[in-house]
Amino acid sequence: MRVLGLETSCDETAAAIVDGERRIIVDLVLSQLDEHRPYGGVVPEIAARSHLDHLDRLTAAALRQGGMTLGEVDAIAATAGPGLIGGLLVGVTFGKALALASGKRFLAINHLEGHALSPRLSDGIAFPYLLLLVSGGHCQTLLVAGIGRYRRLGTTVDDAAGEAFDKGAKLLGLGYPGGPAIEAAAARAEAAGADPTQFALPRPMLGRPGCDFSFSGLKTALRERVIALGGIGRLGEADRDALALALQEAIAASLADRTARALARAQGEGAAPTALVVAGGVAANRRIRASLAEVARSAGLPMVAPPASLCTDNAAMIAWAGIERLRAGAGDESLVAARPRWPLDPDAPKAVGAGVKA
Amino acid sequence: MSATILAFDSAGAAVSAALCRGGVALAARSEPMERGHGERLLPLLKAVMAEAATGFDALDAIAVAVGPGRFTGLRIGVAAARGLALATGKPAIGIGSFEAAAAAALAEGPARSAILVAIDSRREELFVQLFDRAGEAVGAPLVATPDAIAATLPAGALLVTGDGARLMERALAGRGDVRILAAALRPEILARRAEAALRQGHMEPARPIYLRAPDAKLPAPPP
Numbered sequence: 229m230r231v232l233g234l235e236t237s238c239d240e241t242a243a244a245i246v247d248g249e250r251r252i253i254v255d256l257v258l259s260q261l262d263e264h265r266p267y268g269g270v271v272p273e274i275a276a277r278s279h280l281d282h283l284d285r286l287t288a289a290a291l292r293q294g295g296m297t298l299g300e301v302d303a304i305a306a307t308a309g310p311g312l313i314g315g316l317l318v319g320v321t322f323g324k325a326l327a328l329a330s331g332k333r334f335l336a337i338n339h340l341e342g343h344a345l346s347p348r349l350s351d352g353i354a355f356p357y358l359l360l361l362v363s364g365g366h367c368q369t370l371l372v373a374g375i376g377r378y379r380r381l382g383t384t385v386d387d388a389a390g391e392a393f394d395k396g397a398k399l400l401g402l403g404y405p406g407g408p409a410i411e412a413a414a415a416r417a418e419a420a421g422a423d424p425t426q427f428a429l430p431r432p433m434l435g436r437p438g439c440d441f442s443f444s445g446l447k448t449a450l451r452e453r454v455i456a457l458g459g460i461g462r463l464g465e466a467d468r469d470a471l472a473l474a475l476q477e478a479i480a481a482s483l484a485d486r487t488a489r490a491l492a493r494a495q496g497e498g499a500a501p502t503a504l505v506v507a508g509g510v511a512a513n514r515r516i517r518a519s520l521a522e523v524a525r526s527a528g529l530p531m532v533a534p535p536a537s538l539c540t541d542n543a544a545m546i547a548w549a550g551i552e553r554l555r556a557g558a559g560d561e562s563l564v565a566a567r568p569r570w571p572l573d574p575d576a577p578k579a580v581g582a583g584v585k586a
Numbered sequence: 587m588s589a590t591i592l593a594f595d596s597a598g599a600a601v602s603a604a605l606c607r608g609g610v611a612l613a614a615r616s617e618p619m620e621r622g623h624g625e626r627l628l629p630l631l632k633a634v635m636a637e638a639a640t641g642f643d644a645l646d647a648i649a650v651a652v653g654p655g656r657f658t659g660l661r662i663g664v665a666a667a668r669g670l671a672l673a674t675g676k677p678a679i680g681i682g683s684f685e686a687a688a689a690a691a692l693a694e695g696p697a698r699s700a701i702l703v704a705i706d707s708r709r710e711e712l713f714v715q716l717f718d719r720a721g722e723a724v725g726a727p728l729v730a731t732p733d734a735i736a737a738t739l740p741a742g743a744l745l746v747t748g749d750g751a752r753l754m755e756r757a758l759a760g761r762g763d764v765r766i767l768a769a770a771l772r773p774e775i776l777a778r779r780a781e782a783a784l785r786q787g788h789m790e791p792a793r794p795i796y797l798r799a800p801d802a803k804l805p806a807p808p809p
Binding site: 266267268271273274276277280281283284287288298313314317318319320321322323324325326328329330562563565566 | 622624625627628629631632642657658661662664665666667668669670671672673674791793794796800801802803804805
């Protein structure tokens with residue numbers, strides 16, 4: 229079984245072909261980072277235009293590099309949500325047109341389901357498992373019990389963890405995207421012997437009941453420290469880097485605390501997770517990875533982190549979710565519409581302020 | 587030899603599609619709609635192909651209206667056209683909505699004057715372009731308010747068409763010989779122009795004509 233996957237939900241245009249033996253035959257990603265960088269964030273209209281400019285050539289290249297024609301794939305799977313509607317419509321419409329003209333099945337994939345099932349593509353792990361999904365657009369813990377069986381345990385009530393990095397980097401004058409910039413600055417501060425506790429940044433939600441995340445208070449506290457030290461764009465390099473270290477420590481501590489609680493809750497409710505899976509772009513941060521590995525170790529579970537290429541936005545996980553859903557009996561979904569909001573667990577309570585991130 | 591072309595338009599307040607041979611529709615559908623173009627376009631294409639009993643492998647080209655128009659509708663049309671093009675190996679030919687609207691007006695009968703095509707942008711400003719009585723573009727496309735547009739127009743008789751024609755009515759009230767023509771942009775018009783382009787070997791892939799830059803503000807430099 230082979231599925232062509234398409235991903236256009238945010239600022240990467242991606243096409244990939246994956247087979248039923250967990251082989252990623254081809255995996256192409258075109259980042260729009262340079263187009264959005266001057267604006268300090270993703271501009272939806274620019275993203276939508278760029279997806280349309282590139283998706284057909286990228287898909288043709290995927291088929292060519294995969295050494296196959298459209299006739300040789302079993303289905304076409306495209307991200308139908310959640311995400312920026314302009315880009316979603318491009319990917320979904322293009323995918324449906326491919327399916328219509330080639331007589332293939334079309335599958336409308338939830339982007340979060342792509343992330344949720346990605347450790348089964350990379351590591352072949354068994355259900356159930358606890359997933360921490362941390363990216364610029366999402367921050368949630370999910371108990372993944374089976375295909376289509378997802379229970380959200382915690383979610384952010386305001387910003388995603390990746391946003392905390394991006395907004396923090398902006399305040400510190402470290403540029404966009406913020407994650408790698410903060411990590412590099414934090415490493416410099418550490419090498420210089422900075423004390424990560426010197427600025428007394430809050431550790432959001434630490435010890436609070438429940439499993440939800442919150443990062444907007446941390447952002448406010450960081451802004452206050454920046455202003456006290458001279459203001460945005462006027463920080464000395466040492467202060468700037470030390471604040472980056474403090475920010476990274478606070479985010480890592482908060483993620484670890486909330487994830488440990490979600491894990492305990494899942495286990496307390498009788499689930500026996502086989503692993504703690506950490507996915508999403510923020511999982512690339514080494515400090516965060518180390519603190520989550522500690523959480524897994526304390527719970528006696530392995531930590532599984534799919535490779536970076538599967539953690540950031542990609543189409544291989546979309547194709548793989550298509551394969552899993554076909555095996556679970558999914559039919560043609562040509563009539564399913566793109567939707568900006570699409571919670572993986574529709575029964576979970578709405579998180580005020582989190583928008584599509586929940 | 588006449589070409590078999592699947593032509594469609596989702597750039598305005600409708601989704602229209604036709605399967606045409608030699609510029610004549612064998613099957614055609616049109617649904618007026620304000621939103622939801624993305625959900626209706628592919629089912630409509632499937633329906634006209636089925637009604638004309640034509641397989642996608644029989645197509646010589648795909649013709650799509652590329653605007654200007656509504657950004658989302660434009661992209662839906664072009665994304666569908668490019669998907670069909672990749673799957674069939676046939677070209678996706680983009681037809682500008684100004685030239686198509688001018689051709690649609692001329693299809694109603696010969697024009698006795700210059701033709702102004704006005705397209706609703708759903709903002710105060712309109713998209714317009716001026717054509718001569720033969721349907722050849724005279725000026726460059728313009729994005730402006732009706733009054734500003736009126737000030738640029740040459741004297742003399744004028745035929746105003748396009749889905750924004752009515753929005754020009756007030757600004758042109760002081761002129762003598764103005765005729766407003768509501769001519770439906772039928773997909774056959776797109777197919778005919780695509781067939782002509784195909785004969786001339788024009789194979790540029792369809793791309794939207796936005797005429798307006800994305801709404802995005804560059805951040806202010808640090809104080």
